[in-house]
Amino acid sequence: MYKVESLEQLMAAVPVIRAAVPADLSIAICDLEKFLAYWPGENINLHIQEGQLLHAEEPLTAAIRNNTPLRAEVPAEFYGFEFTGTATPIHDTEGRVIGGIAVQLRRQRELRIISDQIAASLAQASTRLMQVADGAGELAASTQELLALAQKSGEQVSETDKVVAIINNVASQTHLLGINAAIEAAHAGDKGRGFGVVAQEIRKLSNETVSRARTIQDTLGAFKTATSQMGVSIERIASIVQEQAATSEQISAFIEEIQQMSEKLNAFAQKL
Structure with missing residues (x-):
C-alpha cells in the first residue's frame, strides 16, 4: 500500500522520480475521477490531457475501484508502439x-526487430556458408581423385618408356643384322645379290623403326611433362580448397557465436 499526504505531494516528486530512473517513462496521476497531470516520455506519449476524465475501462479506473495494482502489456495496435x-x-x-498513478515504459520493439533480423540474416549466411563448405569438401575429394589419376598416368608413361627402349634395342639389333647380311652378300658376289636386297630392306626398316620410336618417345615425354605439371596444379588447387573449407568452418563457428549473442540480445529486449 502506497500512502501519501496528498496527490499534490506525489506530483511534486514525479520529476525527481523520472530523473532518477534510467528509462524513458511516461507518468500520469489522477484522482478518483480525472487525470491531474501527465508527464510524457521522449519516445512514449499517450497524449493524456490534464482534466481528462477516467474511462470506465481504463486500467487505472479498475485499479482504483478494486484497490489492486495492475500491470498490462499493451500491444502496438493501440498506440503504434508496444509498452508495459x-x-x-x-x-x-x-x-x-x-x-492513482499510471506508469508506462515503452518496450524496445525496434531492438527486438533488429535482433530478429540479425538472427535471420545470420541463419541464411550460415546455411549458405555450410553449402559452400560442403561444396569445397566435395571439390577437395574430386581433386584428390584427379591427382591420383594424374600420378597413375605418369607411372604408366614411365612404363611405356621401357617399351620404347626395348623397341630401340630391337631396331638396333636389326640394323646390325642388316649390316652383317650386306657384308655376307658382298662376299657371295652375284649369288648373294638377292640376299643383299633383303639386307638393305632390313636396314631401312630398322632405321624407320628407330625414327618412329624416337617420335613416340618425344610424344610420351611431352605427355609426361604435361601430366607432371597438371599434378602440381591439382595439388595447389587441392591445398587452396582445403584452406577454403577450413576458413568456411571457422567463419561458420563465428556466425554461430554471433547468433547466440543475437538470441541473448533478443531475450534482453524482451525484458525491456
Whole structure:
C-alpha cells in the first residue's frame, strides 16, 4: 500500500522520480475521477490531457475501484508502439484510496526487430556458408581423385618408356643384322645379290623403326611433362580448397557465436 499526504505531494516528486530512473517513462496521476497531470516520455506519449476524465475501462479506473495494482502489456495496435503499463492505487495516510498513478515504459520493439533480423540474416549466411563448405569438401575429394589419376598416368608413361627402349634395342639389333647380311652378300658376289636386297630392306626398316620410336618417345615425354605439371596444379588447387573449407568452418563457428549473442540480445529486449 502506497500512502501519501496528498496527490499534490506525489506530483511534486514525479520529476525527481523520472530523473532518477534510467528509462524513458511516461507518468500520469489522477484522482478518483480525472487525470491531474501527465508527464510524457521522449519516445512514449499517450497524449493524456490534464482534466481528462477516467474511462470506465481504463486500467487505472479498475485499479482504483478494486484497490489492486495492475500491470498490462499493451500491444502496438493501440498506440503504434508496444509498452508495459502499470496502474497503482494511491492511499492517504489513513489508508483511503484517493487516486492513482499510471506508469508506462515503452518496450524496445525496434531492438527486438533488429535482433530478429540479425538472427535471420545470420541463419541464411550460415546455411549458405555450410553449402559452400560442403561444396569445397566435395571439390577437395574430386581433386584428390584427379591427382591420383594424374600420378597413375605418369607411372604408366614411365612404363611405356621401357617399351620404347626395348623397341630401340630391337631396331638396333636389326640394323646390325642388316649390316652383317650386306657384308655376307658382298662376299657371295652375284649369288648373294638377292640376299643383299633383303639386307638393305632390313636396314631401312630398322632405321624407320628407330625414327618412329624416337617420335613416340618425344610424344610420351611431352605427355609426361604435361601430366607432371597438371599434378602440381591439382595439388595447389587441392591445398587452396582445403584452406577454403577450413576458413568456411571457422567463419561458420563465428556466425554461430554471433547468433547466440543475437538470441541473448533478443531475450534482453524482451525484458525491456
